[in-house]
Amino acid sequence: MSKPEKIVFIGLETYSLMGGLQQFNRRFIKALANRAAKNNGTRPQIVLRRDQTSDMPTDVDADFRPCGTSVLRMFHEAMVAARGADILVAGHVNLLSVLTACSVIAPRAPRILVVHGDEVWGDPVYRARKPFDAPMMRRLDRVVSVSQFTANRMAKTFGLSPEMFSIFRNAVDEIPSPDQTQPKQPNILCVTRLAEHDHGKNVDKLLRAFAVLKTQNLEATLTIVGDGVLRHGLEKLSLELGISEHVRFTGRVSDKSLAAAYSSASVFCLPSEKEGFGIVYLEAWLRGLPVICGDRDAAQEIVSGGVDGYIVDPSNIEEFASQLGKLLAQTETAREMGARGRSKVEAQYLMPHFENQLKSILDSVKA
Structure with a gap:
C-alpha cells in the first residue's frame, strides 16, 4: 500500500494582504487541501513568509507554518516540512533558494515553481535577473505559468526549454448572474x-x-x-x-x-x-x-x-x-x-x- 501523498507549498504573504498573487495562492492552497482530502493524502504543508499565525484561515484543512518576516525561520520551517515530501512547490521566483534547500532534504521530490508575470520577465523595473536564478531554474522539474505570454518571456530571459512549462490559468468564484434588464448610465x-x-x-x-x-x-x-x-x-x-x-x-x-x-x-x-x-x-x-x-x-x-x-x-x-x-x-x-x-x-x-x-x-x- 502506497504512503499518503505529501505536498509542500512555500509562498510569500498570502492571508495578510489582498491582491492577485494572494488570491491565486489562497485558491491553490485550498485546491491542495481538497486534493489531499479526496485522495486520503497528508494535509498539505504550507510555509508562508510575512504571514502571522493570526492570519491563517480556519476553514482550510492544511498544516500552516507562518514565518513572519524571518528568513531563517522560513528556511527552517520549509526544510522541516520537506521531510518525506512527494512534491515541492514554490509560489514565487524569490523563493527559489528555499526550494533548492528543500530539495536537499527531499531529493526525489519533483520541484515546481509557480510564476505569474513581470517578476520573471527579466525587466529591472519589476525584478532584475539575479546571478543564480538561471542555474536554480534549470534544476526545476516544472515551471507553472498562468499565461503563455509569461512562459515565453521567462524561457527567453533565462534560457529555459519550453518543455519545462505548463500553463495554469487563474480562476474566480462564481456569483449570481447580474440583472441586465435595467439600463445603466454610461x-x-x-x-x-x-x-x-x-x-x-x-x-x-x-x-x-x-x-x-x-x-x-x-x-x-x-x-x-x-x-x-x-x-x-x-x-x-x-x-x-x-x-x-x-x-x-x-x-x-x-x-x-x-x-x-x-x-x-x-x-x-x-x-x-x-x-x-x-x-x-x-x-x-x-x-x-x-x-x-x-x-x-x-x-x-x-x-x-x-x-x-x-x-x-x-x-x-x-x-x-x-x-x-x-x-x-x-x-x-x-x-x-x-x-x-x-x-x-x-x-x-x-x-x-x-x-x-x-x-x-x-x-x-x-x-
Whole structure:
C-alpha cells in the first residue's frame, strides 16, 4: 500500500494582504487541501513568509507554518516540512533558494515553481535577473505559468526549454448572474493598483482617451478604483485634461463597495501592458461587463477581440477612444459582449477548472 501523498507549498504573504498573487495562492492552497482530502493524502504543508499565525484561515484543512518576516525561520520551517515530501512547490521566483534547500532534504521530490508575470520577465523595473536564478531554474522539474505570454518571456530571459512549462490559468468564484434588464448610465470602471511600478497599467492613457470622448460630447463618467503613489499625478492629469468633474478616484474600497462599483459600470477598461494574466477581466465578465485590455501582455490570451471586448494599442489614443466610445454608445452590443464574457468564465475559469488543471500538473510530475 502506497504512503499518503505529501505536498509542500512555500509562498510569500498570502492571508495578510489582498491582491492577485494572494488570491491565486489562497485558491491553490485550498485546491491542495481538497486534493489531499479526496485522495486520503497528508494535509498539505504550507510555509508562508510575512504571514502571522493570526492570519491563517480556519476553514482550510492544511498544516500552516507562518514565518513572519524571518528568513531563517522560513528556511527552517520549509526544510522541516520537506521531510518525506512527494512534491515541492514554490509560489514565487524569490523563493527559489528555499526550494533548492528543500530539495536537499527531499531529493526525489519533483520541484515546481509557480510564476505569474513581470517578476520573471527579466525587466529591472519589476525584478532584475539575479546571478543564480538561471542555474536554480534549470534544476526545476516544472515551471507553472498562468499565461503563455509569461512562459515565453521567462524561457527567453533565462534560457529555459519550453518543455519545462505548463500553463495554469487563474480562476474566480462564481456569483449570481447580474440583472441586465435595467439600463445603466454610461460609466467606465477601472480597477487597478496605482503603486510606484504600475505605470504600465496605462491609467494615464485611459484618462487621455476619455478626454477625447468628452471633446465629442459623449456623456459618460470614469471611476478608478485603487490607490498608490501614482494617484496624485493621475488626479492632476485629469485636471489638466479638463475632465476631473467626470472622473472619480475612490482609492481602496471594501468588497461591498467594489461590488457596487461593478454593478453601476457599463464598461470595464484596463489598457495595461504588464498583466501576467489579468484576473480583473474575469471579474468584470462575471458582472456582465464588456472589457477593454491592452495588446502588449497576457490579456490577449483571455480577451477575444470583438467577441467579449476589445484589444487596443494603449499608445494610439484616438483608436483607443474610438473603441471605448463604441462600447458606451452601442449598449446592446456591449451587453452581448459582457454576456459572452460571463459564459467564457463559466466554461473555463471557475474553481472546478482550476482543480482539474492542478490535478493534471501534479499527476504528470509524479509520473
